Amino acid sequence: xxxxxxxxxxxxxxxxxxxxxxxxxxxxxxxxxxxxxxxxxxxxxxxxxxxxxxxxxxxxxxxxxxxxxxxxxxxxxxxxxxxxxxxxxxxxxxxxxxxxxxxxxxxxxxxxxxxxxxxxxxxxxxxxxxxxxxxxxxxxxxxxxxxxxxxxxxxxxxxxxxxxxxxxxxxxxxxxxxxxxxxxxxxxxxxxxxxxxxxxxxxxxxxxxxxxxxxxxxxxxxxxxxxxxxxxxxxxxxxxxxxxxxxxxxxxxxxxxxxxxxxxxxxxxxxxxxxxxxxxxxxxxxxxxxxxxxxxxxxxxxxxxxxxxxxxxxxxxxxxxxxxxxxxxxxxxxxxxxxxxxxxxxxxxxxxxxxxxxxxxxxxxxxxxxxxx
Amino acid sequence: xxxxxxxxxxxxxxxxxxxxxxxxxxxxxxxxxxxxxxxxxxxxxxxxxxxxxxxxxxxxxxxxxxxxxxxxxxxxxxxxxxxxxxxxxxxxxxxxxxxxxxxxxxxxxxxxxxxxxxxxxxxxxxxxxxxxxxxxxxxxxxxxxxxxxxxxxxxxxxxxxxxxxxxxxxxxxxxxxxxxxxxxxxxxxxxxxxxxxxxxxxxxxxxxxxxxxxxxxxxxxxxxxxxxxxxxxxxxxxxxxxxxxxxxxxxxxxxxxxxxxxxxxxxxxxxxxxxxxxxxxxxxxxxxxxxxxxxxxxxxxxxxxxxxxxxxxxxxxxxxxxxxxxxxxxxxxxxxxxxxxxxxxxxxxxxxxxxxxxxxxxxxxxxxxxxxxxxxxxxxxxxxxxxxxxxxxxxxxxxxxxxx
Numbered sequence: 120x121x122x123x124x125x126x127x128x129x130x131x132x133x134x135x136x137x138x139x140x141x142x143x144x145x146x147x148x149x150x151x152x153x154x155x156x157x158x159x160x161x162x163x164x165x166x167x168x169x170x171x172x173x174x175x176x177x178x179x180x181x182x183x184x185x186x187x188x189x190x191x192x193x194x195x196x197x198x199x200x201x202x203x204x205x206x207x208x209x210x211x212x213x214x215x216x217x218x219x220x221x222x223x224x225x226x227x228x229x230x231x232x233x234x235x236x237x238x239x240x241x242x243x244x245x246x247x248x249x250x251x252x253x254x255x256x257x258x259x260x261x262x263x264x265x266x267x268x269x270x271x272x273x274x275x276x277x278x279x280x281x282x283x284x285x286x287x288x289x290x291x292x293x294x295x296x297x298x299x300x301x302x303x304x305x306x307x308x309x310x311x312x313x314x315x316x317x318x319x320x321x322x323x324x325x326x327x328x329x330x331x332x333x334x335x336x337x338x339x340x341x342x343x344x345x346x347x348x349x350x351x352x353x354x355x356x357x358x359x360x361x362x363x364x365x366x367x368x369x370x371x372x373x374x375x376x377x378x379x380x381x382x383x384x385x386x387x388x389x390x391x392x393x394x395x396x397x398x399x400x401x402x403x404x405x406x407x408x409x410x411x412x413x414x415x416x417x418x419x420x421x422x423x424x425x426x427x428x429x430x431x432x433x434x435x436x437x438x439x440x441x442x443x444x445x446x447x448x449x450x451x452x453x454x455x456x457x458x459x460x461x462x463x464x465x466x467x468x469x470x471x472x473x474x475x476x477x478x479x480x481x482x483x484x485x486x487x488x489x490x491x492x
Numbered sequence: 493x494x495x496x497x498x499x500x501x502x503x504x505x506x507x508x509x510x511x512x513x514x515x516x517x518x519x520x521x522x523x524x525x526x527x528x529x530x531x532x533x534x535x536x537x538x539x540x541x542x543x544x545x546x547x548x549x550x551x552x553x554x555x556x557x558x559x560x561x562x563x564x565x566x567x568x569x570x571x572x573x574x575x576x577x578x579x580x581x582x583x584x585x586x587x588x589x590x591x592x593x594x595x596x597x598x599x600x601x602x603x604x605x606x607x608x609x610x611x612x613x614x615x616x617x618x619x620x621x622x623x624x625x626x627x628x629x630x631x632x633x634x635x636x637x638x639x640x641x642x643x644x645x646x647x648x649x650x651x652x653x654x655x656x657x658x659x660x661x662x663x664x665x666x667x668x669x670x671x672x673x674x675x676x677x678x679x680x681x682x683x684x685x686x687x688x689x690x691x692x693x694x695x696x697x698x699x700x701x702x703x704x705x706x707x708x709x710x711x712x713x714x715x716x717x718x719x720x721x722x723x724x725x726x727x728x729x730x731x732x733x734x735x736x737x738x739x740x741x742x743x744x745x746x747x748x749x750x751x752x753x754x755x756x757x758x759x760x761x762x763x764x765x766x767x768x769x770x771x772x773x774x775x776x777x778x779x780x781x782x783x784x785x786x787x788x789x790x791x792x793x794x795x796x797x798x799x800x801x802x803x804x805x806x807x808x809x810x811x812x813x814x815x816x817x818x819x820x821x822x823x824x825x826x827x828x829x830x831x832x833x834x835x836x837x838x839x840x841x842x843x844x845x846x847x848x849x850x851x852x853x854x855x856x857x858x859x860x861x862x863x864x865x866x867x868x869x870x871x872x873x874x875x876x877x878x879x880x881x882x883x884x885x886x887x888x889x890x891x892x893x894x895x896x
Contacts, residue, residue: 121494122803376884387885408796415495481785
């Protein structure tokens with residue numbers, strides 16, 4: 120048993136921490152979130168140069184073949200920013216889906232540019248706001264002489280505005296759910312960013328979009344099972360990102376209790392304020408250790424499906440609650456869109472249901488441990 | 493990272509076989525006493541006798557405190573050996589901390605840290621070899637969690653201390669050999685600087701022990717009436733009691749850690765598979781599944797917190813707030829899980845089942861919720877310590893005391 124990071128992982132972490140400091144300073148980051156300019160192309164380019172995009176992939180596709188834990192250590196630091204943009208969506212999730220679904224030829228076409236940051240592939244999976252599962256795939260594919268015509272609306276696509284192409288789930292005329300990539304510039308695609316208590320999310324409409332047959336992933340479009348295999352590796356990395364973000368919320372909030380003076384003393388001397396910090400720490404640490412135990416299971420080749428769902432449920436709920444309890448401490452100043460708390464708060468609410476709500480992942484955990492009759 | 497507690501390095505592979513075979517031999521004919529790792533609230537003398545006997549046999553081999561020097565009753569083994577012992581004992585629901593109802597696991601490290609060489613030589617071995625049972629005797633009727641406000645007096649008289657006062661809600665239903673306690677040596681002295689720690693033989697004249705029947709079982713009131721305690725039982729020096737108390741409390745308050753899984757959830761699953769409504773097992777019910785999921789996740793979180801603390805302790809990486817965090821979480825979790833049990837099984841969760849061991853008895857689990865909110869300090873003191881360690885509202889942070 121050894122619950123510390125390896126030397127290499129400590130180095131990875133330092134590189135990521137320095138990156139956040141240099142490229143995503145708090146004043147800059149808050150402006151990006153405030154103005155909904157969360158796609159910053161220079162960040163993707165630099166992440167590609169450092170080797171963070173597709174970093175779990177084998178080298179022949181542009182990756183560095185690092186372990187899931189190595190990758191998570193980097194993303195935990197990026198979460199501290201929180202660094203915005205498609206580093207996870209394209210660099211980890213899309214990369215893993217393509218890797219799982221495709222044979223050699225397609226991998227060689229799709230993955231190297233993704234790893235360099237030249238292409239940004241954004242997954243657009245379900246057609247429902249909250250439900251996560253293949254039942255929620257309603258976008259239709261109709262067969263034509265040369266390929267398919269796609270019709271449908273993906274109402275909530277995270278990082279949609281960064282996409283050079285979309286990785287979509289769609290339903291064939293036979294009712295089968297398949298996966299395909301579509302050039303984001305294709306005629307018939309409309310991207311409408313959402314306005315509200317969420318960030319980096321847009322509705323993407325596909326109106327009679329022509330798709331060549333060769334854009335299906337794998338020989339026949341792969342399946343939901345393929346997606347699940349990709350999610351097993353990708354979700355814990357997203358969890359680590361949320362852990363890093365929660366850690367940042369915890370750290371800045373604890374520091375605030377030392378400097379903010381009200382009623383003649385630092386607010387951290389008030390036991391009720393202390394209690395909020397205790398609650399944040401619990402949400403943070405339960406997410407941290409569920410995430411790293413899951414990563415260890417993955418890297419050791421142990422069964423990890425239930426653990427992945429558990430970690431996703433805990434980390435999404437944890438980040439969300441960490442920001443809620445932090446707001447109790449920050450009060451008025453924390454509600455200014457120009458304050459880092461607001462970037463975290465809006466992001467935490469956005470990631471809560473991204474790729475499935477905590478409630479759904481708890482049910483998936485149960486189904487994985489105790490299949491229903 | 494490596495969360496595996498049984499990935500044995502080469503030097504303990506044989507040891508695991510040895511321990512496994514030895515324990516199997518000890519448990520032959522006593523299999524029904526598996527899963528008895530908690531502080532039982534049942535007055536089960538067969539169980540107590542067996543466990544105390546097992547502890548003595550472990551102690552004779554130096555296996556209760558495998559890391560300690562042989563002269564103190566240890567075996568001079570490595571942390572890896574200790575992990576083997578913990579994981580093998582765990583197969584029977586036991587662990588080194590709770591082999592039987594004594595505070596040895598906390599008392600011995602405190603003695604190592606604060607005892608003089610003579611004291612270690614005299615006092616440690618009976619404890620580490622499980623020849624005696626020690627009670628922690630701290631709470632006073634008027635003090636509650638505020639143990640520094642200690643009213644039990646120990647006034648020096650020649651080579652002795654004369655002890656007068658009362659402690660409450662301590663021990664269990666069988667008598668102790670020693671009382672491990674905090675006393676006030678200077679009633680006029682400054683708070684925290686007027687205390688001393690005593691290791692008092694329970695057989696001394698003037699000590700009376702009276703049962704208290706409480707929610708969590710039998711506890712006791714201990715009365716000291718002009719008890720003459722020889723000064724050789726003073727641990728850590730005069731007026732240094734608060735420092736000794738800090739080491740003690742860090743171990744008691746979650747700083748100990750453990751590598752064990754709570755067996756309760758398995759029995760809950762079993763119940764939900766066997767209980768049918770309209771012909772269908774209730775484990776198929778979506779509402780029940782949601783409750784089980786939350787219960788399971790929180791038990792997993794607690795297991796991970798415990799393992800983390802265990803590792804930090806032996807890797808010598810003290811953490812400022814891991815202990816109070818674990819303790820606060822555990823207490824709140826028990827309350828939530830108690831309610832979940834009742835939500836799943838209604839009154840079945842309130843009926844004691846003597847055919848199963850206490851740690852998997854639903855009634856015990858429900859009762860443990862409110863029943864263990866306060867032992868060793870309330871959950872509010874947990875949060876208070878947490879805040880100090882974090883330095884909330886303060887320019888400096890408080891360090892975790894040293895433990896061994």
